[in-house]
Amino acid sequence: xxDLTGKVAVITGGAAGIGQATARKMTALGASVVxxxxxxxxxxxxxxxxxxxxxxxxxxxADILVESDIEAMLAFAVDRFGGLDILHNNxxxxxTIAPDSEVALMDATNWRRTLDGHLTSAMLGCKYAIPHMITxxxxxxxxxxxxxxxxxTMDLAAYSSAKAGLHALTRxxxxxxxxxxxxxxxxxxxxxxxxxxxxxxxxxxxxxxAEETPLPRLSMPExxxxxVVFLASEASRMITGQALVVDGGMQSKxxxxxxxMKATRGDRFDETTFAFPxx
Ligand SMILES: NC(=O)c1ccc[n+]([C@@H]2O[C@H](COP(=O)([O-])OP(=O)(O)OC[C@H]3O[C@@H](n4cnc5c(N)ncnc54)[C@H](O)[C@@H]3O)[C@@H](O)[C@H]2O)c1
Numbered sequence: 001x002x003d004l005t006g007k008v009a010v011i012t013g014g015a016a017g018i019g020q021a022t023a024r025k026m027t028a029l030g031a032s033v034v035x036x037x038x039x040x041x042x043x044x045x046x047x048x049x050x051x052x053x054x055x056x057x058x059x060x061x062a063d064i065l066v067e068s069d070i071e072a073m074l075a076f077a078v079d080r081f082g083g084l085d086i087l088h089n090n091x092x093x094x095x096t097i098a099p100d101s102e103v104a105l106m107d108a109t110n111w112r113r114t115l116d117g118h119l120t121s122a123m124l125g126c127k128y129a130i131p132h133m134i135t136x137x138x139x140x141x142x143x144x145x146x147x148x149x150x151x152x153t154m155d156l157a158a159y160s161s162a163k164a165g166l167h168a169l170t171r172x173x174x175x176x177x178x179x180x181x182x183x184x185x186x187x188x189x190x191x192x193x194x195x196x197x198x199x200x201x202x203x204x205x206x207x208x209x210a211e212e213t214p215l216p217r218l219s220m221p222e223x224x225x226x227x228v229v230f231l232a233s234e235a236s237r238m239i240t241g242q243a244l245v246v247d248g249g250m251q252s253k254x255x256x257x258x259x260x261m262k263a264t265r266g267d268r269f270d271e272t273t274f275a276f277p278x279x
Contacts (some may be wrong), residue, residue: 014064031056032080034136038059060073086140091121140184147188183237185244
């Protein structure tokens with residue numbers, strides 16, 4: 001049983017999606033949680049929900065593109081709850097802010113902005129969290145990566161590169177600060193069915209994700225949050241520098257091999273056993 005009683009956590013992008021699910025799980029397990037986000041209406045609504053349930057939670061406006069915001073959000077957590085044990089570097093900037101593309105069509109400004117919003121932001125989170133964690137005697141940092149860090153996406157070259165860099169950052173922090181009792185790991189989601197994803201992605205894409213997922217349903221934010229909680233907690237106390245893939249098995253198969261296999265064992269994608277978004 002994971003217990004986060006007495007722990008203080010900061011979650012960037014904590015007002016929606018994976019960050020929101022993580023905030024709910026961490027507070028349910030006893031942690032005090034700071035929701036750091038740019039969407040203060042959603043952050044405040046979540047804090048109201050969590051405090052009404054008897055949990056300790058607070059919201060702070062922090063834009064992960066602004067270094068002073070990152071420094072201030074961590075100082076806020078220490079000031080409000082007495083220290084810092086967990087940082088979930090989760091927020092990433094949306095592609096509406098920094099459109100992505102294949103390399104031959106890449107706009108260098110968007111490339112830099114994407115790296116700022118998915119990699120530099122996490123580095124700065126670590127930079128300002130580490131001194132607080134050393135004061136506390138240790139801590140755990142969990143970075144939200146993506147399966148794009150492991151396999152090419154073609155039209156998301158900047159995002160993939162930024163997330164791959166996040167894995168190197170994760171190892172750097174883990175090895176450099178291990179003797180300070182600070183762990184650093186990454187969680188690597190595949191396709192996650194968030195509210196934003198439902199609102200913005202074409203419905204057909206979910207069928208494609210479904211067909212490519214060996215387990216019989218799509219990943220939900222709560223599935224990723226459980227892995228984040230595990231990596232943040234004492235349950236993973238000897239795990240550091242790792243990237244934990246949470247994707248229902250998407251990355252574990254050879255796509256070009258499947259049609260051959262289907263010929264011998266039949267198409268095992270069965271709509272009657274697969275949970276689609278509307279279910
Ligand atoms: N959803 C997926 O399928 C998926 C898959 C792989 C990886 N990821 C990664 O998971 C992380 C969270 O994604 P999600 O799908 O839960 O997102 P989401 O859109 O559901 O929520 C993101 C939150 O981040 C906040 N945010 C946006 N820009 C910000 C900024 N500049 N500063 C602070 N907060 C900001 C938003 O207001 C929102 O509350 C991202 O790093 C993303 O790359 C998501």
